Amino acid sequence: MNRAVTNLIENSMKFKKPTEPLCMILEVVVVDDLVEIVIKDNGQGISDLQLPYVFDHFYRGEEARTSTTGGSGLGLAIVKQIVEKHNGHVKIQSKLHYGTTVTIVLGKA
Numbered sequence: 001m002n003r004a005v006t007n008l009i010e011n012s013m014k015f016k017k018p019t020e021p022l023c024m025i026l027e028v029v030v031v032d033d034l035v036e037i038v039i040k041d042n043g044q045g046i047s048d049l050q051l052p053y054v055f056d057h058f059y060r061g062e063e064a065r066t067s068t069t070g071g072s073g074l075g076l077a078i079v080k081q082i083v084e085k086h087n088g089h090v091k092i093q094s095k096l097h098y099g100t101t102v103t104i105v106l107g108k109a
């Protein structure tokens with residue numbers, strides 16, 4: 001789980017807007033018998049066209065491929081795999097040029 005959260009924080013840092021300081025919000029919310037770990041940033045965001053593919057192995061967005069920040073496009077695929085092994089799921093919401101919110105949903109232990 002440490003790896004999953006680290007991958008998400010690394011993404012927020014890597015895909016920040018060059019023109020604005022990065023602002024991240026991390027929340028842990030308990031909803032009935034579920035726990036949500038929410039990681040929200042004010043970064044570059046992801047277009048609606050790219051969003052369905054970001055959990056695919058080796059998928060890297062347009063900007064990621066043309067930048068020098070590196071990465072192989074495995075980070076989110078690994079997050080999904082880890083969370084699903086814990087019987088949870090991952091949700092992503094994003095708006096291009098506004099930011100991204102990733103939510104890890106797990107059963108309460």
Ligand SMILES: Nc1ncnc2c1ncn2[C@@H]1O[C@H](COP(=O)(O)OP(=O)(O)OP(=O)(O)O)[C@@H](O)[C@H]1O
Nearest residue numbers: 011012015045054060061064071072073074075076
């Ligand atoms: N917080 C974010 N803000 C904007 N775009 C993001 C964010 N997280 C992921 N993305 C987009 O989703 C793509 C896939 O993310 P993923 O973490 O799987 O790969 P990566 O970061 O490019 O490479 P790696 O994680 O292997 O170093 C990224 O290339 C990027 O286009």
Ligand SMILES: [Mg+2]
Nearest residue numbers: 011071075076
């Ligand atoms: Mg990554």
